[in-house]
Amino acid sequence: MTPTALPTTDGLPMTRGRCPFDPAPGLTALRAQAPVARMVFPDGHVGWLVTGYETVRELLADGRLSSRGDALRSPIPLPMADDRTEVAPGMFTAMDPPEHTRYRRKVAAWFSARRTRTLEPLLTALAEQHLDAMTAKGADGTPVDLLTEFAEPMAASAICELLGVPVAERAHFADCVKRLFSVHSSAEDAIGGWQTIGGLLHGLIRAKKAEPTDDLLGTLVAEGDLDDAELVTVGTVLLIAGYDTSANMITLGTFALLQHPEQLAALVADPALAPNAVEELLRYLTIVHAGSIRAAGEDMEIAGHRVAAGDAISLSLAAANRDPALVADPDRLDITREPVAHLAFGHGIHQCVGQQLARLELRIAFEILLRRLPGLRLAVPADEIRTRAEMIIYGVHELPVTW
Numbered sequence: 001m002t003p004t005a006l007p008t009t010d011g012l013p014m015t016r017g018r019c020p021f022d023p024a025p026g027l028t029a030l031r032a033q034a035p036v037a038r039m040v041f042p043d044g045h046v047g048w049l050v051t052g053y054e055t056v057r058e059l060l061a062d063g064r065l066s067s068r069g070d071a072l073r074s075p076i077p078l079p080m081a082d083d084r085t086e087v088a089p090g091m092f093t094a095m096d097p098p099e100h101t102r103y104r105r106k107v108a109a110w111f112s113a114r115r116t117r118t119l120e121p122l123l124t125a126l127a128e129q130h131l132d133a134m135t136a137k138g139a140d141g142t143p144v145d146l147l148t149e150f151a152e153p154m155a156a157s158a159i160c161e162l163l164g165v166p167v168a169e170r171a172h173f174a175d176c177v178k179r180l181f182s183v184h185s186s187a188e189d190a191i192g193g194w195q196t197i198g199g200l201l202h203g204l205i206r207a208k209k210a211e212p213t214d215d216l217l218g219t220l221v222a223e224g225d226l227d228d229a230e231l232v233t234v235g236t237v238l239l240i241a242g243y244d245t246s247a248n249m250i251t252l253g254t255f256a257l258l259q260h261p262e263q264l265a266a267l268v269a270d271p272a273l274a275p276n277a278v279e280e281l282l283r284y285l286t287i288v289h290a291g292s293i294r295a296a297g298e299d300m301e302i303a304g305h306r307v308a309a310g311d312a313i314s315l316s317l318a319a320a321n322r323d324p325a326l327v328a329d330p331d332r333l334d335i336t337r338e339p340v341a342h343l344a345f346g347h348g349i350h351q352c353v354g355q356q357l358a359r360l361e362l363r364i365a366f367e368i369l370l371r372r373l374p375g376l377r378l379a380v381p382a383d384e385i386r387t388r389a390e391m392i393i394y395g396v397h398e399l400p401v402t403w
């Protein structure tokens, strides 16, 4: 097919159908019809949308694609007017090698499976405390919001613990990160939130220079390879990438389990299934539903189609993870499946650096919730729960529960 013969979608399909856990029907239809299609980006650029598992995976590992922030275009409208901004020093998510490699190496060691495992006792204790607070609030049967009362504090604890944000400052940090993602935030709010986090991190870096600490930020400060501006950006990236994702995955994962009672019962009956359940929920829900975004670094061919240097390419992780080419019966949540090579954390050199931490948080959260609250249930009808269909990270705006 020539590019003109390919279907063209006006923007990334984001509107969900009846089931809140299934990807947008528009994405699923495109994957069946044209796993590589043309897409009009919000700024008018006509680029590409890839929805088939094999091609998405291949492209994520293809060194000819660029992640440079000044070459990328957002696949969804953002409050920040122009998304093709200069890349701040330290913003490694929006860099290519060798710059990307330099920063990524510095932080990756902190997120290794081995180091993450050492956090388990502490994260478990913190999760118990957050659940104590949540259950105290709902002790008289009043519904409580699992997102704000449990999932968000847990996600904040995990990333702040690793970075070295003191307990007293965590709520403030978390509030600023939340403001960045709120649909109610204007461009000014978002920029304000970004600057406030920067200010808080500057303060923290000063404190760590005066009194060294052996956490991630303290160690980077002590090594002295990065200047203050780089340190602030690396810290901000980690806070932002690690907070909203985990909080939404814990909440949406709980919602999905409550709506699949047979899966929930299987997990309660056999808690050893928890690691499998976490992988399957990651695949089934694929909360980074705006996907990965790249730009062609040179003229190239993708699945037989000619792509020009500079073309934007939106890679749908959500559609890829429901591709029958990845797994049989992809639209069924089945926590007893053997884990598959899903793309919920991306793939290639930008694959989620915090994935082991995320897995640990999710496992602890589900284990504690199911063990301590066997009567956990939604406090409102499922169809009244508002989803974040239009946001980069999918999830729900609140999950009122009782037990």
Ligand code: HEM
Pocket: 092, 093, 094, 104, 159, 237, 238, 239, 241, 242, 243, 245, 246, 249, 287, 288, 291, 292, 293, 317, 343, 344, 345, 346, 347, 349, 350, 351, 352, 353, 354, 355, 357, 358
């Ligand atoms: C369930 C939770 C999470 C999900 C689903 C998730 C998903 C993802 C995905 C899909 C990417 C790749 C984006 C791309 O290809 O452009 C990514 C990258 C990243 N994630 Fe996560 N993430 C989660 C939790 C975390 C946590 C806890 C951290 C901790 C700091 C984190 C830090 C990062 C960073 C820094 C990157 C960029 C890596 C790079 O550019 O080299 N994420 N994540």
